[in-house]
Amino acid sequence: MDYQAILNEIAEEIKPYMGRGKVADYIPILAEVDPMQFGMTVTMFDGTQYSVGDAETPFSIQSISKVFTFTLALDAYGYELYRRVGREPSGNPFNSLVQLEYEKGVPRNPFINAGAINVTDALISHYGSPAKASKEILAFIREIADNPAVESDKEVAESEMQHGFRNRALANLMKSFGNLDNDVIEVVHTYFEHCAIVMSTRTLSRAMLYLANHGIDPITAKKFITPQQAKRINAVMLTCGHYDASGDFAFQVGLPGKSGVGGGIVAVIPKKMAICVWSPALNEQGNSLSGTKALELFTTKTGYSIF
Amino acid sequence: MDYQAILNEIAEEIKPYMGRGKVADYIPILAEVDPMQFGMTVTMFDGTQYSVGDAETPFSIQSISKVFTFTLALDAYGYELYRRVGREPSGNPFNSLVQLEYEKGVPRNPFINAGAINVTDALISHYGSPAKASKEILAFIREIADNPAVESDKEVAESEMQHGFRNRALANLMKSFGNLDNDVIEVVHTYFEHCAIVMSTRTLSRAMLYLANHGIDPITAKKFITPQQAKRINAVMLTCGHYDASGDFAFQVGLPGKSGVGGGIVAVIPKKMAICVWSPALNEQGNSLSGTKALELFTTKTGYSIF
Amino acid sequence: MDYQAILNEIAEEIKPYMGRGKVADYIPILAEVDPMQFGMTVTMFDGTQYSVGDAETPFSIQSISKVFTFTLALDAYGYELYRRVGREPSGNPFNSLVQLEYEKGVPRNPFINAGAINVTDALISHYGSPAKASKEILAFIREIADNPAVESDKEVAESEMQHGFRNRALANLMKSFGNLDNDVIEVVHTYFEHCAIVMSTRTLSRAMLYLANHGIDPITAKKFITPQQAKRINAVMLTCGHYDASGDFAFQVGLPGKSGVGGGIVAVIPKKMAICVWSPALNEQGNSLSGTKALELFTTKTGYSIF
Amino acid sequence: MDYQAILNEIAEEIKPYMGRGKVADYIPILAEVDPMQFGMTVTMFDGTQYSVGDAETPFSIQSISKVFTFTLALDAYGYELYRRVGREPSGNPFNSLVQLEYEKGVPRNPFINAGAINVTDALISHYGSPAKASKEILAFIREIADNPAVESDKEVAESEMQHGFRNRALANLMKSFGNLDNDVIEVVHTYFEHCAIVMSTRTLSRAMLYLANHGIDPITAKKFITPQQAKRINAVMLTCGHYDASGDFAFQVGLPGKSGVGGGIVAVIPKKMAICVWSPALNEQGNSLSGTKALELFTTKTGYSIF
Numbered sequence A, B, C, D: 001m002d003y004q005a006i007l008n009e010i011a012e013e014i015k016p017y018m019g020r021g022k023v024a025d026y027i028p029i030l031a032e033v034d035p036m037q038f039g040m041t042v043t044m045f046d047g048t049q050y051s052v053g054d055a056e057t058p059f060s061i062q063s064i065s066k067v068f069t070f071t072l073a074l075d076a077y078g079y080e081l082y083r084r085v086g087r088e089p090s091g092n093p094f095n096s097l098v099q100l101e102y103e104k105g106v107p108r109n110p111f112i113n114a115g116a117i118n119v120t121d122a123l124i125s126h127y128g129s130p131a132k133a134s135k136e137i138l139a140f141i142r143e144i145a146d147n148p149a150v151e152s153d154k155e156v157a158e159s160e161m162q163h164g165f166r167n168r169a170l171a172n173l174m175k176s177f178g179n180l181d182n183d184v185i186e187v188v189h190t191y192f193e194h195c196a197i198v199m200s201t202r203t204l205s206r207a208m209l210y211l212a213n214h215g216i217d218p219i220t221a222k223k224f225i226t227p228q229q230a231k232r233i234n235a236v237m238l239t240c241g242h243y244d245a246s247g248d249f250a251f252q253v254g255l256p257g258k259s260g261v262g263g264g265i266v267a268v269i270p271k272k273m274a275i276c277v278w279s280p281a282l283n284e285q286g287n288s289l290s291g292t293k294a295l296e297l298f299t300t301k302t303g304y305s306i307f
Helices: A003-013 A062-083 A098-102 A113-127 A130-145 A154-163 A165-176 A184-195 A201-207 A227-240 A243-252 A289-302 B003-013 B062-083 B098-102 B113-127 B130-145 B154-163 B165-176 B184-195 B201-207 B227-240 B243-252 B289-302 C003-013 C062-083 C098-102 C113-127 C130-145 C154-163 C165-176 C184-195 C201-207 C227-240 C243-252 C289-302 D003-013 D062-083 D098-102 D113-127 D130-145 D154-163 D165-176 D184-195 D201-207 D227-240 D243-252 D289-302
Strands: A039-044 A049-053 A197-199 A257-259 A264-269 A273-278 B039-044 B049-053 B197-199 B257-259 B264-269 B273-278 C039-044 C049-053 C197-199 C257-259 C264-269 C273-278 D039-044 D049-053 D197-199 D257-259 D264-269 D273-278
Touching: A003 A039, A003 A049, A003 A289, A039 A201, A049 A201, A062 A113, A062 A130, A062 A184, A062 A227, A062 A257, A062 A264, A098 A165, A098 D098, A113 A130, A113 A165, A113 A184, A130 A184, A130 A197, A130 A201, A154 A184, A165 A184, A165 D165, A184 A197, A197 A201, A201 A264, A201 A273, A227 A243, A227 A257, A227 B227, A227 B243, A243 A257, A243 A289, A243 B227, A257 A289, A264 A289, A273 A289, B003 B039, B003 B049, B003 B289, B039 B201, B049 B201, B062 B113, B062 B130, B062 B184, B062 B227, B062 B257, B062 B264, B098 B165, B098 C098, B113 B130, B113 B165, B113 B184, B130 B184, B130 B197, B130 B201, B154 B184, B165 B184, B165 C165, B184 B197, B197 B201, B201 B264, B201 B273, B227 B243, B227 B257, B243 B257, B243 B289, B257 B289, B264 B289, B273 B289, C003 C039, C003 C049, C003 C289, C039 C201, C049 C201, C062 C113, C062 C130, C062 C184, C062 C227, C062 C257, C062 C264, C098 C165, C113 C130, C113 C165, C113 C184, C130 C184, C130 C197, C130 C201, C154 C184, C165 C184, C184 C197, C197 C201, C201 C264, C201 C273, C227 C243, C227 C257, C227 D227, C227 D243, C243 C257, C243 C289, C243 D227, C257 C289, C264 C289, C273 C289, D003 D039, D003 D049, D003 D289, D039 D201, D049 D201, D062 D113, D062 D130, D062 D184, D062 D227, D062 D257, D062 D264, D098 D165, D113 D130, D113 D165, D113 D184, D130 D184, D130 D197, D130 D201, D154 D184, D165 D184, D184 D197, D197 D201, D201 D264, D201 D273, D227 D243, D227 D257, D243 D257, D243 D289, D257 D289, D264 D289, D273 D289
Parallel strands: none
Antiparallel strands: A039 A049, A039 A273, A257 A264, A264 A273, B039 B049, B039 B273, B257 B264, B264 B273, C039 C049, C039 C273, C257 C264, C264 C273, D039 D049, D039 D273, D257 D264, D264 D273
């Protein structure tokens, strides 16, 4: 299949959607991003990459980082992790406290904010300190991305800290239920650090290959997690990867994926490839508007779907 | 792969789980079912069937019927159907009124009770009367099952009517929001009629082939829905098919499927086969306890997974 | 104190508020009522009445009837009544199903719709049939109003039946929890019958005297309930009498009272008098806008308050 | 009336209730309090006091302090205060986050934790700093109690800080909605400081006289708030003073009052007297079990009730 031609078509067909939606504005630094950007990369198992648009532009990966911290925590804790965090869709806006209270401080899944904060807390306990956890998370992402230059944007992380009262509310609530080991402020700060990591669609689609290949990087042959764990992360991405539009994404796109409020979306086609698309303007559910459309076009044009 | 050997192994390994869980007891007639039954059938695209246990015993398909009414309604209304019913996981116990009120009478998906009642209402409007809708639903199931003997159990349907106050509450609530066309009692009665259809694992796995084959019955070559529609029904089964354990089922089993409180579960392996398992005792989430375990064993032993 | 002068002043001062708010429009027949009407009556223990405005115009008492059915049920069941219905404020819009589900079908108090429907059900069980219950309720209201001409408006009751799907949802939900004895349709119909009773401010303020006088009609000396029961009905009116504006009413007016969507409000000043005001346009919480203001002016001018 | 005899009777009749219920144990220091203590004091407008039992023993006033901060904030802000905090019953357990989220960070009333934290925040803004607010709150309580020896227990306040994650969650949630001016940790600390004030039933009943007398201390003739404000504080105590048992307290006791988890309850009989009762063991709703019973006995024996 001529993936380059397909990406070129998509970049063309996506144009009417550019300008719609709204860039995340809950912190000033994200609100300044130019919404008229669009980039997309497909990475094959042999490392071949097909790209279109702003595929080299670094953007804030935000919630996509939750896939990587979930991977690390699953590797560290195995099944024990599910004592702290579930794997059911949340069926509620992504930052709601209601369900967390109803379910006694156990977040529904690792991809809602409460769940990801809890996973970060688990990693701090595992590695021994916030600083060590941050270092290991970054090291892991550099390794799967095969790119030692990946960094977190301190300015974004600090800005999130100054506005992240809802996330602190979530962390305090979990702590009140005894489901958080470490200091609330430190956990939330560590969480914001990995959310503030910046990557391009090229780097990010490369980094997702291990999940398309059942836990093993197909290029370096490094094994990060077991095949079963990889399949299960994909299952959680499919059912919970897009906040309250997860069902819609499964319905329209039909691939396991994860979005972030920075406008990025990653997706995998098991045993075939990894995809990353980025466009900063978001739809009402908080997912990249043009990015979602681009992935829908990709699966329509290629016929790829896990269903 | 020697499917018969695999099923035999499963029937053996499932034994410690028999006797656990609890038969549905909200209507007396279902409470009388012997919990120590277990049957499983795999149907291939050429019609070959592999079975084990009580594969010929008819059981109440209950919520599995929602897959068939959703198919019919999608065929009748196309995309317009989503004005009445969504496709997001519910993240709440299966018969909760809360979310329905919060979302102004639009059920989250066609597989929660409110959604399926709404789909039945849509079919009554489409076919012109409750009696015609019931007739068409039954005719469709007979056709996909290639079995003209399939029937609804009147006694079960009547018993449900005498206890179905919560479903009437759901229907009244939707009607109060203007999201129900027909008379509440008639809609709920029609809904209970198709829930009361009885089938065996042999018949039911045969009936699911069209969803494993992108809308076309692989044996008769009849086309029931478009490939895209079939993929999307599978996506909704994956994200919403098992009440508040849908994430768990995707995680553990990794296949699109649908369960019913009668103890049946259907699942499809796209482009390969359809599966039906039945065992009446339910786990806490209302899904067949041994049936869920059997499907987990099947995917572990075969390595099949959509992820 | 010159009550007539006070009422005259109020009628003058209320004028700027006339024309604000919105007449109840959930049934067509109520929507037709002229919003520019205002009437108010104060009835003393010796039967003296002071009135102003449209004090002879009959209006639909709606939820004010809940005070009378609560009285009858308390007399019939005593403390046992609280097995079926609580006495805590609801803290939610008046027709919400959420709390009813959370609290397993036991309504929070007899003045939210679910609670009043439940009280009506209790009266049907007590009197033996819907017809007998309706007859006894009407007879009781005629007796306390000392007015044999009081009637229910059949047209209003029928119109409510044709639109009362939410109330049927509430009744079905209670029945699903085993907290409703009789047939849902019959209970809801009986409930609508007493809501549709029509009275003027003159008749209605007269009818409330027994609650201002600890259960004994001060004119006829008939004892309807014990002093303790009367005080407790007043307590429930104070904490729960005005839907989600009960706290506000206690705060602004400082008297036990009950409002109805027909625009009527009754209030009592213990050991002194009973008051009824009516003006059809409602505020956002569903209480008479000018009526609430008039009562606030009355307590300001007289200095009367239970606090 | 022979109040001393009545109190003596109550102390006798309360004995079977001693030993029931459970001392607050969410912080270790409160869990150590001997549950078998009981004290009660009635203070008349001329300063006469009638006491029984442990009326001199200081206890942690906890949520009763909310009455005093509400008074100060009402005096400082007047009607503007209601932009920050409502006056409707909460209809939910006292520390629930759900309603706070649903109502966009505006607490329902000043007596639930979120509301009281918000009032403390308002006082910090008004007085200029947490230290000044703490000082003014304590000075006010000393003044109304006519007792310069009243102090806050630092150990209790510190212990609350180490366990108060839910209160920090509430404060963070309000801050995320823009409804908190000051630093979360400082606001919560100031809140815990005034909750940790210790007083006896003698001192506390004396302190409540201004609310029984429409804002004016009947002994010193000092005017703290307007008559209207005093009546309105009483109204909020009646509808919201006892968490999710406020309706029940109004129903059983029939007086405006406020309870604290330290086991104290204050109540006022307008224009007559102020009452304080204390017994540490709490009922399921978090109010003093014997204290509630004692107040019920007092109103039964004296016939006093605002209804």
